[in-house]
Amino acid sequence: MPYIADCRITTHQEVAPEHYRLVVHAPQLAKEAQPGQFCMLQVREGHYPFLRRPMSIERIFADGVSFLYKVVGEGTRMLSGMSQGQMLNVQGPLGKPFPRESGFDRYIITAGGIGIAPFPALADALKRELGKAPEVIIAARTERFLLCEKDFRQMGCKVHFATDDGSAGEKAFASEVLKRLSPAAGTVVYACGPMPMMKATHAVCAAAGAVCYASLEAEMACGDGVCLGCVVEANVEVETERMVRVCKDGPVFDTQLIQWESY
Ligand SMILES: Cc1cc2nc3c(=O)[nH]c(=O)nc-3n(C[C@H](O)[C@H](O)[C@H](O)COP(=O)(O)OP(=O)(O)OC[C@H]3O[C@@H](n4cnc5c(N)ncnc54)[C@H](O)[C@@H]3O)c2cc1C
Numbered sequence: 001m002p003y004i005a006d007c008r009i010t011t012h013q014e015v016a017p018e019h020y021r022l023v024v025h026a027p028q029l030a031k032e033a034q035p036g037q038f039c040m041l042q043v044r045e046g047h048y049p050f051l052r053r054p055m056s057i058e059r060i061f062a063d064g065v066s067f068l069y070k071v072v073g074e075g076t077r078m079l080s081g082m083s084q085g086q087m088l089n090v091q092g093p094l095g096k097p098f099p100r101e102s103g104f105d106r107y108i109i110t111a112g113g114i115g116i117a118p119f120p121a122l123a124d125a126l127k128r129e130l131g132k133a134p135e136v137i138i139a140a141r142t143e144r145f146l147l148c149e150k151d152f153r154q155m156g157c158k159v160h161f162a163t164d165d166g167s168a169g170e171k172a173f174a175s176e177v178l179k180r181l182s183p184a185a186g187t188v189v190y191a192c193g194p195m196p197m198m199k200a201t202h203a204v205c206a207a208a209g210a211v212c213y214a215s216l217e218a219e220m221a222c223g224d225g226v227c228l229g230c231v232v233e234a235n236v237e238v239e240t241e242r243m244v245r246v247c248k249d250g251p252v253f254d255t256q257l258i259q260w261e262s263y
């Protein structure tokens with residue numbers, strides 16, 4: 001069940017240029033949260049900016065959760081100005097988590113840019129619950145935006161890098177690195193990043209017969225299934241519509257369900 005609560009910021013650090021990690025004290029939320037779920041953060045008191053901003057849960061601790069975010073506009077700029085000790089209003093956990101099914105041979109995480117955000121919690125859960133440390137592909141524009149490497153290595157994950165400029169790992173897209181890892185039937189791939197990257201990841205998985213779950217991006221107003229501001233086109237009818245709500249039906253979807261043509 002989602003909560004709305006004022007939570008104290010216990011840590012707030014810049015981890016790369018314009019990228020921040022924010023930890024809040026929120027024991028109840030942490031008890032309920034699942035990897036892949038998100039929270040709506042009220043970036044400022046009062047009415048402006050009016051909307052809360054959706055952020056994936058990065059890590060789940062005993063007494064709180066962390067978020068990893070990139071400054072892209074006014075809301076995230078305001079969030080970056082908040083200090084340790086201040087109260088942040090948090091609504092969550094929201095949305096459907098990543099499925100964590102046993103019985104697969106391989107588990108591969110594919111992240112583009114700030115799409116890395118939901119994956120430390122997922123890798124941790126896969127390791128603890130299934131005894132499988134996933135392989136992780138971290139892709140970014142350039143080396144200094146490759147985040148969370150240390151966290152994944154500490155969990156025993158094999159990490160592959162891809163950068164647009166070749167400054168670390170392969171000069172390649174995440175989907176190209178994934179293809180070279182030869183996913184097959186018996187592989188489950190988890191993806192998060194820009195829509196074209198997830199589209200390409202879906203194509204690699206579909207060709208290989210691998211299962212693929214992606215956490216989709218969409219601008220959100222209510223975050224709770226009401227406003228229909230976050231719909232994306234589906235391949236199949238869901239409750240008589242060919243649309244799904246990213247906030248309520250997702251943000252995590254089996255990529256077979258999504259109509260990727262327009263991306
Ligand atoms: C389920 C979910 C989880 C998310 N998790 C994270 C996360 O963990 N870390 C993180 O950094 N960001 C995450 N985002 C994206 C984040 O919510 C947006 O970057 C943020 O709301 C932008 O707010 P703003 O006021 O700074 O920018 P705005 O001024 O609102 O927009 C600035 C620019 O960003 C674009 N934009 C705004 N919102 C989104 C969005 N949701 N998706 C794609 N483009 C957008 C706008 O079109 C505009 O071009 C997530 C989004 C969703 C839907």
Ligand code: FES
Binds near residue numbers: 224247
């Ligand atoms: S954000 Fe309102 S329905 Fe999804």
